[in-house]
Amino acid sequence: MSQRRGIALLVVAASLLSGLLFLRWLLDPAYLVPKVLAMAGNALGLEITASGTGDYRLRGTPQLTARNLVVREPGSAAILLRAARLQVSLPWSTLRFRGAELSIHRVDLDAPSLDVAALQRWLAKRPPGPTRIPALTRGVGITGGRVAGEGWGIDKLDIDVPALAANAPLRAHVRGQARTGTTRFPLDVHATLTSPASGAGLGVVGILAIENPDWKFPSDFQLSAKLRTKQGLRLQNAVLASRSRLSYGSNEFPVVLGIATTLRIDGDAVHLAPLGLATIGAGAMPTLTSGGDFSADGALRFALTGELASWPNSWPALPLPAGSAASPLPFRISYQGPADLSGLVTLDIRYDRTEFEGRFRLPQVMDWIDAGATGSPVPPLRGTVRTPLLEVSGATLEGVEIDVDDADVPDAPVMEGP
Template identity: 45%
Template sequence: MSDAAPASPAVRRRRWPFVLAAVVVVLLAMAYWGSRPSRVATAVLSRVEAALGLEITVGGASEYRLRDRPTLVLREVEVRQPGAATPLLQAKRILLSLPWSTLRARGAERVVHRVELDGPRFDLAAYQAWKATRPTAPTRLPTLTDGLQVADGRILGGNWSIEHVDLDVPSFHPDRPVAAEVSGRYVSGRVAVPFAFRAALTRPSRGAGLGLVGGVEVQAGTWRLPMAAIASGRLHEGDDGLGLDRLRYAADARYVGGSVDEPFALGLAGRLRYRDGRLQLAPLGVGIGGTTLVPSLHAGGRLLLDDELAMALEGTLAQWPRAWPALPEPLGSSVSPLPFELQYRGAPDLSGGTALRLERDGTHFDAAFRLPAVLEWLESRTSGTPLPPLRGKLVAPRLEIAGAQLHGVEIEFEDEPVTESGR
């Protein structure tokens, strides 16, 4: 499985993070026509700033080459909204190669050979603050005949980031499908998600279809989830933020932790949004097809990620997993549905408190636990305590234990204190 992977969607015609950088550089070229390198800071940047309502500074030495193809190289570039404390874009190096016809057109033609960005750093919150001040009329995107390349980029989303972003777009036209390869590493707290995908976009505009196929791996301390995945959705940008509509995600996954290496199928569907430092999947549908340790289930709910991960799911277990402790009779042989409710709030690596409620044939079980402790117990329960590390209560009209029939049963489980989520 590649250590690399899905990046968050870029969005509307005028709203791709790194395409925004391309627009900035194209406008630089338009203004740069006929100038000398020493005049960039005055003649060039003032035009771009006026066109985009941004402040642009170039801290490093610039280059302007005319041989073969006119090429402009800018170093230590910083772009920010006037008065803002945080730049929306920084880059160690930006290269622009363009045809003579573009220079002669003085801005009327937006055709560029190639754009390269080294070490760009894009701040989503600063970008959204700037976009809120801009007119609603769409900005014209350039045509990139030889494409766009991003090396070692970084997208900042508040309490999470996408590091080491590499993007290769062989060619780009504002009215045609776009193909790309993208890789990176999502990081939030102690969770890391490297990914590597091939991407296809019907066209770079609002509501366009996006497709992704490749590899992604969730890494969280003592466990990981490598996945071969395929995803699709429609780009969205509006008052509720950036995101994807009609998100569909399907993966052949494996849970790997300790001595366990179990395959399972995972499917997600919903609506993805990012705004004001918060990622949200709501509504969210989840389907899991497991065998022994990983359960098979269908559920609906929501997931939020800001300072913490918050998740609420309600659904039905298809069957009681074989690797879990056997249920007492008559629950064990019952074929009745197993509805459940699960709530979690805590660290993104799922080490916080989880609340679970199960029902079957009039029996109710409410529990609070920490997932890492339960997983450790499941792996070693043959040599350890026969009771799972949780706190909870079981209420049943009837149970059979060791050949005895018990009626009106109430059993309480007490383990180390666990903070319940959402209750």
């Protein structure tokens, strides 16, 4: 072997060794994982980092794992998203074409925590135009997630999406527990979208409960609507039907509920307007039809005008004319107060020339109903009944006005309905 050939072989060997060392460094998780996250962040206008030990797999289906993930806007201290683990598996074609073919097998997130305000700020800065949706042939999995809003949140959030594609139906199983104040909303639902786009049809079926320290209201429900995502989130032409049960103290009251409305979400506020509400109830739950509006932004506000099919026997008795309690009764009800319904309710009842104007707190009235014969004969409310004619024990009274004045119920002006 000549000296020149020996030198050439040494150069080739050194080059191969250098290439292998460079490839080993390039594929080192300590380099590769941050590099891939940085590339994804640049594409989204976000800073994506992972302080935990990363990992990757190239055999079979390429797979990348990042731990202690943190996502924020560049230069911002506010964290948009953090997660204990992110795992992405994707086909070789996505790597080969460097993302031009946006296809991913599956994305899994463990213990993600999303800040809604930070998300909204980022979305507001996104360029206009259609959003490019990647194909996720094996879907998305989220376990132990949290969502933090202003005055509300969602805990124990689990989401399973079997597959995601731009022009295909999207199905999801969602479990979690929403909260605001002392009120909790456990849910376990299956949802379907005709496609992941604005204007798609939405169907939801499952279980949703409203739980307060004093009462519970679980429901089996089904919902259909048209989803609109431009200029906020709306559920247009929404129709909900449920079989529900109010549990309070030792009593349980079943009710069938129907709602027709347009639901609109603006930031942390939820609005239902116009709202049509009908119920078929038993016990303390009335049977009624009504219309009005509803909003929630930490506090609750609603105003309904409608007709009671009859006055429930378990409600505080009203000195109405004979036979009127079993007849349809026009009413107007309004509320503005805490989400646990502990605030002041205003109720107006009309029947012919007889009228009742009253105010009460729902928990106190429910306690009074629960006490039954062992409680006070006078209901805990403040109000006035006026009737031109009233029969009592065979006697006929004219121009009757009866005042009920509970000291625990504040004197307040009657709120106007819609």
